[in-house]
Amino acid sequence: MSTVPISRRRSTPVKRRMRRVFGRMGLYACVCVLVSPALLVFLWMLSLSLKTEVDNTAFPPVFIPQPPTLANFAEVFRKNDFLQYTLNSIIVSFSGTGAALLIGVPAGYGIAKAKATRAALLILIARITPGLSYLIPLFLLFQWLEITGTLLPIVITHLVITVPIVVWIMIGFFEGLPPELEEAALVDGATIWQAFRYVAMPLARPGITVATILAFIFSWNNFIFGIVLAGRETRTLPVAVYNVLTFEQVSWGPLAAAALMVTLPVLLLTLLMQKEIVAGLTAGGVKGG
Amino acid sequence: MGTTLSAGTRAVAKPARRRNYARQYWPFIVPAGVVVFAVILFPWLFTLFMSVHDWHIGGDRTFIGLHNYGRMLADERFGWAVLRTLYFTALSVVLPMVLGVAAAVVFHRNFPGRGLARTLFIMPMMATPVAIALVWTMMFHPQLGVLNYLLTSMGLPPSAWVYESGTVIPTLVMVETWQWTPLVMLIVLGGLASLPTDPYEAAVLDGANLWQIFRHVTLPLVWPFIMVAAVIRGIDALKAFDTIFVISNGGPGTASETLNILLYLQAFSFYDMGYASAIVVVFFILILLVTMLLLHFRQRDALS
Numbered sequence: 001m002s003t004v005p006i007s008r009r010r011s012t013p014v015k016r017r018m019r020r021v022f023g024r025m026g027l028y029a030c031v032c033v034l035v036s037p038a039l040l041v042f043l044w045m046l047s048l049s050l051k052t053e054v055d056n057t058a059f060p061p062v063f064i065p066q067p068p069t070l071a072n073f074a075e076v077f078r079k080n081d082f083l084q085y086t087l088n089s090i091i092v093s094f095s096g097t098g099a100a101l102l103i104g105v106p107a108g109y110g111i112a113k114a115k116a117t118r119a120a121l122l123i124l125i126a127r128i129t130p131g132l133s134y135l136i137p138l139f140l141l142f143q144w145l146e147i148t149g150t151l152l153p154i155v156i157t158h159l160v161i162t163v164p165i166v167v168w169i170m171i172g173f174f175e176g177l178p179p180e181l182e183e184a185a186l187v188d189g190a191t192i193w194q195a196f197r198y199v200a201m202p203l204a205r206p207g208i209t210v211a212t213i214l215a216f217i218f219s220w221n222n223f224i225f226g227i228v229l230a231g232r233e234t235r236t237l238p239v240a241v242y243n244v245l246t247f248e249q250v251s252w253g254p255l256a257a258a259a260l261m262v263t264l265p266v267l268l269l270t271l272l273m274q275k276e277i278v279a280g281l282t283a284g285g286v287k288g289g
Numbered sequence: 290m291g292t293t294l295s296a297g298t299r300a301v302a303k304p305a306r307r308r309n310y311a312r313q314y315w316p317f318i319v320p321a322g323v324v325v326f327a328v329i330l331f332p333w334l335f336t337l338f339m340s341v342h343d344w345h346i347g348g349d350r351t352f353i354g355l356h357n358y359g360r361m362l363a364d365e366r367f368g369w370a371v372l373r374t375l376y377f378t379a380l381s382v383v384l385p386m387v388l389g390v391a392a393a394v395v396f397h398r399n400f401p402g403r404g405l406a407r408t409l410f411i412m413p414m415m416a417t418p419v420a421i422a423l424v425w426t427m428m429f430h431p432q433l434g435v436l437n438y439l440l441t442s443m444g445l446p447p448s449a450w451v452y453e454s455g456t457v458i459p460t461l462v463m464v465e466t467w468q469w470t471p472l473v474m475l476i477v478l479g480g481l482a483s484l485p486t487d488p489y490e491a492a493v494l495d496g497a498n499l500w501q502i503f504r505h506v507t508l509p510l511v512w513p514f515i516m517v518a519a520v521i522r523g524i525d526a527l528k529a530f531d532t533i534f535v536i537s538n539g540g541p542g543t544a545s546e547t548l549n550i551l552l553y554l555q556a557f558s559f560y561d562m563g564y565a566s567a568i569v570v571v572f573f574i575l576i577l578l579v580t581m582l583l584l585h586f587r588q589r590d591a592l593s
Contacts, residue, residue, distance in 0.1 A: 030395045035409045037467055042412065044435060045424045060442075061435045103320040110317025119318060126329045128576055130528045130549055133569040134328065136556050137335035140346075160328050167321060192313050221417045223531045228557055238419040242535060252427050259420035270415040274408040277415070281472065282479035 042267075048256035049073070056252040072253035076261070079254070084233070085240040091151055092236055093219040096158035100166045100215050105208060108170025109196055120171055126164045131224045134160050139228060149231050157225040162215040169214070169280055173207030174200060210280035213273050217266050237262040336566045344563035357567035366543065367551065367568065371575070373458065374527060374547040378579070380462040381469070381526035386519055388466065389473025390511075394503065396474065397481040411471040418468070422535035425464050426451075429536070451537045454544030461545055464532050469525060473518045480514025481507070520583045527576050548572050 048056055050068040076082050111119045134157065142153040181203070182195040190198070201208075226239035235243065241258045270277060340357055344350040361367050396407055413421065428436045429450035437447040450460045488510070492502045508515075530549045533539070539546035539554070546554075552572065556565035 024400075027395065027398055027400060031400070031406050034392050034395060035406050038409055038413050038471075041421065041424060041428075041467070042416075044428065045420075048424070048427065057433050059433055059438065061433075061438050099324075103324055106317040107321030110314040114312075114314040114318070116318065119322075122325065122329075126325070128524045128580060129329075129333075129573060130530070130552075130569075130576070132530065132549060132552050132556070133336060133573065134332045136562055136565055136569065137332040137339065138328065139557075140562065141331075141335075156328060159324055163321060163324055163328075196317070217415060221419075223417075223419045223534075227534075238417055241423065242419050255423060256427070259417075259423045263417040263420040266415055266417060267412060270412060271408060274404065274411075278407070278411070278475060281411075282475050 045256050045260055048252055049260045051253060053251050053253055072257035073261070075254045076258045080240065080258075082240070082258070082261075085235050085237050088151060088154075088230075088234055089220060089237040092154050092158055093216055095155050096162045096219045097212060097215045099155070100159060100162035101208065101212060104163050104166030104211070105170050105201070105204075106196065108167045109174050109200060109204075111167070112171050112174035120168075123164045123167050123171075126160070127168070131160065131222075135225065135228050142229070148229065149234065151234050153229045154226060154234060154236065157229065158219045158222060160225075161218050161222060165215045165218060166211040169211040170204065170207055173204045173210075177203055206276070209273075210276045213269060213276055214280045217269060217277075220266055336569050339563055339566035340570050342563045344561075344566070346560040346562060350563070353563070357564050358571070360564065361567060361571060366546075369543065370546050370548050370551040373545070374549075374575075377458055377462060377465075377529070377545075377547055378523060378526040380459070381465045381529065382519060382522045384462065384466045385470040385473050385522055386515070388470045389518065390477050390515060392470065392474040393477035393481055394507070396478055411475065413468045414471045418531035419535055421468065422464070422532045425532070426536050429460065451545070452541060454541055457537055457541065457545045461529075461533055461537060464536065465526065465529060468532065469522065472525075473522060476518040476521070477511060477514050480511040484510050516583065516586065520580055523579050523583050524576060527572075527579060548575070 047063060047065060049072050050065040050070070051062060052069055052071070055062040055065065107119075110116070138153070138157055142148050142156075147153055177200060182199045185195045185199050186192070221238065222236075223238040223242070226236040227242065230236060230239050241255075241262050341352060341354055342350045343353045343356070392410065396403065396410070428434050429452070431437060431447070431449060431452055434450070436450065440447050448460075449456050451457045484507070488506045489502065492506050497505070528549060529547065530553070533545060533547060533550055534553070537545045539550040548568065549572075552565055552568050555561050555568060
């Protein structure tokens with residue numbers, strides 16, 4: 001950028017430096033404008049969760065908690081089965097992601113190797129279908145199978161999100177691998193399964209990491225399947241937080257505290273794994289539900 | 290032609306072996322195929338089957354042909370929901386696209402702290418939608434909300450946000466834009482990173498200013514990525530559910546009742562599964578149409 005070969009405007013070095021300084025300042029101003037809406041909403045969530053009810057409903061609003069209190073977090077745990085809901089969310093997201101990896105990684109490999117574009121298209125159509133449209137038939141199916149009221153239906157519906165994410169990302173990764181290594185293994189007498197298990201899969205580990213993180217996050221965040229299928233005992237965290245709002249309490253502090261706790265694992269994961277997440281999202285444009 | 294020929298001669302020994310192996314890969318796909326059939330294909334087929342029945346939970350079901358679809362044509366509530374969905378979608382595509390492309394141009398520049406700034410910028414799309422929807426709901430409160438305080442302290446009149454039928458959809462679009470601009474940014478940023486540098490050097494030599502470079506060099510080169518982002522954004526905006534459901538729940542009245550919200554009500558509040566299934570079918574066709582429309586623009590632009 002700064003290596004302009006021919007300066008047509010006959011500018012002096014001082015002028016040029018001034019222009020560069022202003023350019024820098026403009027760039028930082030742009031970055032501030034872009035980042036601050038995101039930052040401010042999360043800071044406001046934090047602020048609400050650390051203030052007393054008096055401060056939360058004060059007008060003009062109190063911005064910085066004086067002094068900060070953890071009472072809201074304590075209340076969330078005292079008044080609700082928050083631990084139970086956390087456990088539900090962990091079980092659902094981990095088994096949904098685990099099952100998707102178990103079947104999705106080989107499928108991605110198979111589709112990439114057999115060049116089964118029609119199978120890939122099916123995954124793409126699954127991506128554009130609204131989540132609710134799966135729910136109506138599956139809801140009836142689960143009633144008929146008499147498994148409503150357990151976590152199983154919720155885990156099964158989460159496969160609707162996690163399987164396409166994993167398969168889609170893995171197709172891209174396996175297509176990007178050089179085929180020579182597996183071909184060499186096959187020539188040396190390895191079975192196709194061995195070529196996959198001991199050659200292709202270790203090479204695709206970065207892809208598996210990306211797929212795992214994204215599938216987990218979109219499963220953790222999912223609301224629509226839980227709101228329909230979950231009973232009182234089987235609520236996942238997003239559903240539990242929504243119910244806290246509408247039925248049990250309307251005070252802002254505990255609500256913000258609960259919202260913060262639900263989304264905190266995801267935010268931390270995003271901070272720690274930003275490179276993998278950016279790579280996965282750029283490649284696939286994936287999103288669940 | 291030339292390329293296919295040379296590829297063909299180079300792979301002369303391979304085709305027989307390749308074809309052999311391609312068949313052997315099907316066991317890899319079968320487990321996922323079974324799951325996809327159970328949770329994705331079966332629901333589609335079953336939805337089609339239900340949509341031609343009068344099917345209430347706890348009631349009898351009778352075959353009624355296309356009656357559910359006919360009912361939709363006469364249903365004003367459905368018609369308004371379609372229009373509302375299109376209105377919401379149009380705004381929720383245009384705004385994130387403009388902002389997302391601008392953000393991508395900014396984040397394409399190299400500056401200290403770029404990684405952290407980019408991570409903060411994508412936080413809204415990674416955060417749990419229900420959690421952020423609740424925070425927005427508290428911020429929209431007409432008397433105690435922080436947004437009206439900020440507006441009035443800047444000398445602007447307070448807004449009714451989601452509590453008035455005229456402002457509810459633009460307000461929801463604002464949340465949607467806040468949440469999904471980052472995805473547009475990431476896709477376009479990926480496009481920018483893949484661009485060649487030669488056209489830029491030529492433009493600089495010709496004395497083009499920054500805006501001219503953006504308009505006549507960057508934009509045409511990155512256009513395919515912008516269209517991909519627009520298609521994805523269009524699909525996601527049509528399907529938007531979580532934030533609308535939590536923040537306004539289709540209200541006030543039915544002022545923000547999009548197709549997805551109406552679908553939820555028909556299926557899980559009124560338990561009218563037959564009619565809801567017919568809505569799903571039409572909804573899906575609508576999504577396909579919008580996708581194809583956006584892809585059509587992409588093709589046309591690629592040709593010209």
